[in-house]
Amino acid sequence: MSDSPPDDDRPLDPRQLSAYFALSEVGSLLQHEVERHLRAEGGLSTVQFQLLASLDASDGRLTMTQLADGVVYSRSGLTYQVGLLEKAGLVTRGPSPDDERSTLVSITDEGRALVERILPGHIRVVRGRLFEPLSDEDLDRLGDIMTRVRDHMRARPPRSAAPRRRRGPAD
Amino acid sequence: MSDSPPDDDRPLDPRQLSAYFALSEVGSLLQHEVERHLRAEGGLSTVQFQLLASLDASDGRLTMTQLADGVVYSRSGLTYQVGLLEKAGLVTRGPSPDDERSTLVSITDEGRALVERILPGHIRVVRGRLFEPLSDEDLDRLGDIMTRVRDHMRARPPRSAAPRRRRGPAD
DNA sequence: CTATTTTGCTTCGAATTTGAAGCATGAGGC
């Protein structure tokens, strides 16, 4: 870490490129297939399922902010989606006892039941599409890599633009 | 095909779960940051950039179907986006000489110039957010794994629903 | 204690996305 090499402005080498493209593609494909399955199976979008799953995994109640933080999503979009879930009777919204501003979202029994019902099929999709061609060792490695990347991305909030404005930009 | 092991209906074990969640999260986070950057830098959405990059990488002209196949996208959405790109002067649309039905999309010089202008920053984002915490070995492994998964997903077109409806569902 | 700033959420309008339906051309069967 003595002096940063000019690594930053070099093009990606072929290995990086191919890894990046493959990752993007897998992400998109997986997302689409999961979407399709959830829609067909339980009439839910991916986000809605993630929200219910988050609630189910935690203590059953989270604030809007906690939910939005887990799922990568805009605040207003979250309001909309939680509204739909509430209308469907899968969650309820109420004020937080601690903080009058916060809305506490709680999963209903019906919501839990739906998650339980959809989960097996969801898992089957993920297993069949994602994990099938991977060995145990691949799996460990993938988990390790992705966890590290995620922590890295979560650690540093994204600079909106101009990551290093040392020299005047040609803009 | 003698008797399928009950592997299929087991829940994902913790390693699989954590790998799956981390992968999803990284995918979402990366997509959002790329989106933000491209929008700020060149006024393009991710899809538009991918379309231009696809055209740039190939011979400069592709049919709508070829484009949609590369990017994971709906046909109608593609029509809309290509329409925007055309309006912006970055691509042109014309009939295919071979097939009267096909629309051939060509990138303009302006389009190429825009790609050239945005690419370095895009690469900087990807490098900084995705590759920074990875060693060379990680990189190779990641590329290998993702390539294999992608090929696997591309090979078998997704079953719309009901992968194995052997026993009457409790629906 | 009051003024200011911050935080949490919702509402709003504009842009995007999607699947279904529509239209025209190409390919096959007869």
Added chain:
DNA sequence: GCCTCATGCTTCAAATTCGAAGCAAAATAG
């Protein structure tokens, strides 16, 4: 050559998305 089906793309209406603006409660400053 016709008739039927498949293919390539666009149009359409409805749903979803986002950021900006708005509003109320809480934290902070003085």
